[in-house]
Amino acid sequence: MSGENCLAGLKILDLTQFEAGPSCTEALAWMGADVVKVENPRVGDPGRVSGGKAPHDALYFLQYNANKRSMAINLKDPRGLELVKELAKNADVMIENFAPGAIERLGLGYDVIKAINPAIIFCQVKGFGTGSPYEKNLAFDMIAQACGGLMSVTGEEDGPPCKPGATIGDTGTGMLMAVSILGAYVRRLRTGQGEHLQVAMQDAILHYIRNAFAYMERTDGKAAPRAGSKTVGGGNPPIGVYPCKGGGPNDYVYIYTSAANSEHWTRLLKVMGREDLIGDARFANPAARTEHREEVDRIVSEWTIQHDKHTAMELVGSATIPAGAVLDTRELADDPTFLQRGIRQTMKHPEAGDYVMSGWPVRFGGRPPEVTPAPLLGEHGAEVLAEWLGYDAGKIADLKSNEVVV
Amino acid sequence: MSGENCLAGLKILDLTQFEAGPSCTEALAWMGADVVKVENPRVGDPGRVSGGKAPHDALYFLQYNANKRSMAINLKDPRGLELVKELAKNADVMIENFAPGAIERLGLGYDVIKAINPAIIFCQVKGFGTGSPYEKNLAFDMIAQACGGLMSVTGEEDGPPCKPGATIGDTGTGMLMAVSILGAYVRRLRTGQGEHLQVAMQDAILHYIRNAFAYMERTDGKAAPRAGSKTVGGGNPPIGVYPCKGGGPNDYVYIYTSAANSEHWTRLLKVMGREDLIGDARFANPAARTEHREEVDRIVSEWTIQHDKHTAMELVGSATIPAGAVLDTRELADDPTFLQRGIRQTMKHPEAGDYVMSGWPVRFGGRPPEVTPAPLLGEHGAEVLAEWLGYDAGKIADLKSNEVVV
Numbered sequence: 096m097s098g099e100n101c102l103a104g105l106k107i108l109d110l111t112q113f114e115a116g117p118s119c120t121e122a123l124a125w126m127g128a129d130v131v132k133v134e135n136p137r138v139g140d141p142g143r144v145s146g147g148k149a150p151h152d153a154l155y156f157l158q159y160n161a162n163k164r165s166m167a168i169n170l171k172d173p174r175g176l177e178l179v180k181e182l183a184k185n186a187d188v189m190i191e192n193f194a195p196g197a198i199e200r201l202g203l204g205y206d207v208i209k210a211i212n213p214a215i216i217f218c219q220v221k222g223f224g225t226g227s228p229y230e231k232n233l234a235f236d237m238i239a240q241a242c243g244g245l246m247s248v249t250g251e252e253d254g255p256p257c258k259p260g261a262t263i264g265d266t267g268t269g270m271l272m273a274v275s276i277l278g279a280y281v282r283r284l285r286t287g288q289g290e291h292l293q294v295a296m297q298d299a300i301l302h303y304i305r306n307a308f309a310y311m312e313r314t315d316g317k318a319a320p321r322a323g324s325k326t327v328g329g330g331n332p333p334i335g336v337y338p339c340k341g342g343g344p345n346d347y348v349y350i351y352t353s354a355a356n357s358e359h360w361t362r363l364l365k366v367m368g369r370e371d372l373i374g375d376a377r378f379a380n381p382a383a384r385t386e387h388r389e390e391v392d393r394i395v396s397e398w399t400i401q402h403d404k405h406t407a408m409e410l411v412g413s414a415t416i417p418a419g420a421v422l423d424t425r426e427l428a429d430d431p432t433f434l435q436r437g438i439r440q441t442m443k444h445p446e447a448g449d450y451v452m453s454g455w456p457v458r459f460g461g462r463p464p465e466v467t468p469a470p471l472l473g474e475h476g477a478e479v480l481a482e483w484l485g486y487d488a489g490k491i492a493d494l495k496s497n498e499v500v501v
Numbered sequence: 502m503s504g505e506n507c508l509a510g511l512k513i514l515d516l517t518q519f520e521a522g523p524s525c526t527e528a529l530a531w532m533g534a535d536v537v538k539v540e541n542p543r544v545g546d547p548g549r550v551s552g553g554k555a556p557h558d559a560l561y562f563l564q565y566n567a568n569k570r571s572m573a574i575n576l577k578d579p580r581g582l583e584l585v586k587e588l589a590k591n592a593d594v595m596i597e598n599f600a601p602g603a604i605e606r607l608g609l610g611y612d613v614i615k616a617i618n619p620a621i622i623f624c625q626v627k628g629f630g631t632g633s634p635y636e637k638n639l640a641f642d643m644i645a646q647a648c649g650g651l652m653s654v655t656g657e658e659d660g661p662p663c664k665p666g667a668t669i670g671d672t673g674t675g676m677l678m679a680v681s682i683l684g685a686y687v688r689r690l691r692t693g694q695g696e697h698l699q700v701a702m703q704d705a706i707l708h709y710i711r712n713a714f715a716y717m718e719r720t721d722g723k724a725a726p727r728a729g730s731k732t733v734g735g736g737n738p739p740i741g742v743y744p745c746k747g748g749g750p751n752d753y754v755y756i757y758t759s760a761a762n763s764e765h766w767t768r769l770l771k772v773m774g775r776e777d778l779i780g781d782a783r784f785a786n787p788a789a790r791t792e793h794r795e796e797v798d799r800i801v802s803e804w805t806i807q808h809d810k811h812t813a814m815e816l817v818g819s820a821t822i823p824a825g826a827v828l829d830t831r832e833l834a835d836d837p838t839f840l841q842r843g844i845r846q847t848m849k850h851p852e853a854g855d856y857v858m859s860g861w862p863v864r865f866g867g868r869p870p871e872v873t874p875a876p877l878l879g880e881h882g883a884e885v886l887a888e889w890l891g892y893d894a895g896k897i898a899d900l901k902s903n904e905v906v907v
Binding site: 098102103105123126127144153155224233237246254256257258266270271272274275277278279282300302304305306311312313322323324335336345347349422424426430435436439450451453457459461 | 506552564631632633634635639641642643656661663664666676690699700716719728729750753754821824826827828832834844863865
């Protein structure tokens with residue numbers, strides 16, 4: 096009852112790079128798909144050298160390409176292009192996230208591949224959608240976050256737009272494509288039908304900020320504003336991060352009191368030893384607390400600052416008021432339960448040595464799928480030629496000596 | 502070649518509420534799954550009244566429950582619980598996101614359901630994972646974002662932790678569960694095997710901030726810091742949002758110059774008419790520009806402030822330097838191409854009237870799946886009893902007159 100064999104037999108020809116595409120195919124690899132990454136023989140996926148050249152593949156690359164195989168094919172050689180077509184003929188899925196128009200210029204566009212393999216699920220990730228005013232523009236994660244509205248609703252109320260520390264433009268998009276690929280694959284198993292899937296990173300961002308759109312529509316139609324650590328529109332006070340003992344950049348506790356649950360505020364007053372304020376008209380209901388938001392925040396802060404964030408989380412949470420310490424990446428990396436539970440796993444890589452990375456967080460029968468290290472550039476070329484195409488040793492040697500496959 | 506029939510025949514018994522669960526099942530409904538939402542007869546999914554009681558279901562609810570059917574079942578009546586079991590016997594997937602322990606206390610936990618239907622894919626979304634120090638804690642989106650590390654890497658460099666304007670704890674988690682459900686379903690089609698899927702919102706957050714972890718690991722092991730609008734660690738200057746003409750809260754353009762592409766900086770200097778700085782030692786390479794970051798930002802800002810954000814995006818983008826205007830939700834809602842392309846669609850709801858919502862952004866054969874309005878509370882009770890269980894009119898009337906199904 097584990098997840099690694101769910102997608103056994105699903106062959107994915109993966110021409111993606113960086114993150115939006117690789118995060119998608121990695122998720123499918125974690126569930127057992129056979130993902131063959133096609134890379135250029137010179138440097139491979141540019142993610143391998145992200146953050147500057149190192150003696151080994153960058154951790155950036157390693158964490159988005161686990162559980163895959165790599166094949167280095169020279170696409171400047173016509174025999175390399177022919178080889179990709181042979182692989183596409185044998186694949187269930189082909190996916191790319193090159194710049195707009197690039198795959199078509201290579202002669203590997205959907206029309207070409209569909210003629211070879213009508214049942215293929217052909218997938219494309221771009222920055223902007225066909226028909227968008229920006230359809231020819233390049234995009235990276237941050238550009239998608241800017242143009243997709245997410246930065247406009249992230250940051251302090253009176254500050255500039257902020258970029259969330261999560262790569263929603265990349266991994267967020269990759270997850271939507273992964274869902275779609277499996278949807279199309281389920282139908283293909285039933286009907287044999289192929290599909291052409293396309294997603295734009297700007298469009299994908301909209302999927303993750305629907306609350307901001309809902310807020311705008313139900314108020315005055317003005318753009319949803321930034322709200323610091325509060326929910327869109329400001330939420331019901333008290334809400335947001337409150338400072339805790341220690342004074343470090345992440346010594347804060349999040350406290351959420353719901354407008355729908357009037358008990359939250361009363362219980363919080365008890366936790367804080369401020370029973371004197373129970374029934375006080377200034378704070379008696381959400382509207383009153385919104386009017387006196389600054390005072391509410393001051394009262395709560397005066398209490399939270401006396402406790403470290405873990406204690407504050409414990410005390411508030413025990414009163415069944417939603418609360419959470421703001422944990423940083425160091426604290427999370429040091430929490431042994433993530434390793435024990437398999438949410439983070441230790442890799443043994445032939446060049447990079449040991450490193451810990453986050454795997455697929457969904458548990459199958461109690462356990463996340465097992466993570467295996469990302470491939471070296473071209474590590475599996477011969478193996479894939481034999482398995483997917485049935486090539487014999489002579490034919491493989493010929494491709495290698497001609498540097499079609501490296 | 503559209504997406505709506507991909508999952509035809511997949512029956513999902515959906516006991517989820519608010520967003521993490523509903524966003525998951527909605528994605529599957531958009532691809533054709535038959536999602537039957539089981540709600541309590543009194544108010545239904547509390548998301549229906551999110552943002553305060555209104556004469557109709559809240560837009561919050563409407564946008565996370567499109568393309569589903571609703572059935573109102575009284576779970577306080579033993580006959581209601583029996584009915585859920587009957588439905589579970591006929592379902593392929595059952596999913597819940599109640600507070601920890603609640604589904605088991607109802608007598609509808611995995612052990613019970615598995616005994617009835619061993620092939621079921623039983624799915625649970627919680628705030629924290631089993632074995633985590635917080636496993637019994639409640640969580641909402643913002644608590645997961647605090648405890649999952651995302652807030653620690655979002656916000657200004659010297660400011661407090663910020664909450665991204667995207668609901669990564671909710672919709673971000675929902676997408677990971679959707680991928681996993683389809684993975685398990687593909688295996689089930691092949692082998693008949695059921696599965697127990699569990700995901701914690703805190704764990705899911707880690708999946709979206711892997712770059713922050715990679716940055717921490719490849720530097721000094723200290724927690725990844727906040728970086729305003731820049732990428733984790735600060736990136737390669739110039740990077741981030743720069744102020745544009747207009748002075749409004751979102752009059753900014755994002756400019757990204759890559760450390761890997763030295764041409765970006767030179768091209769930008771040309772766009773800005775600052776050829777005089779080409780070759781200037783202070784800015785000649787990424788390290789030099791990082792050292793003179795403030796001056797670099799000043800030079801770029803002096804140019805961007807002379808242009809509105811759209812012009813700045815156009816001018817910088819035309820020089821093939823990644824650039825993007827910071828667009829707000831109003832501007833996005835007013836861009837007609839989202840409606841033309843089906844990324845946003847207009848609903849006709851019997852009570853809420855017409856409204857526009859974002860649908861599934863992935864295009865199948867050029868077009869996103871068609872969105873249909875969320876159901877009224879209990880709208881499809883009789884229909885589902887007939888279709889899923891084959892109940893006749895008399896039996897259905899009996900359940901209704903006894904208020905087991907409302």
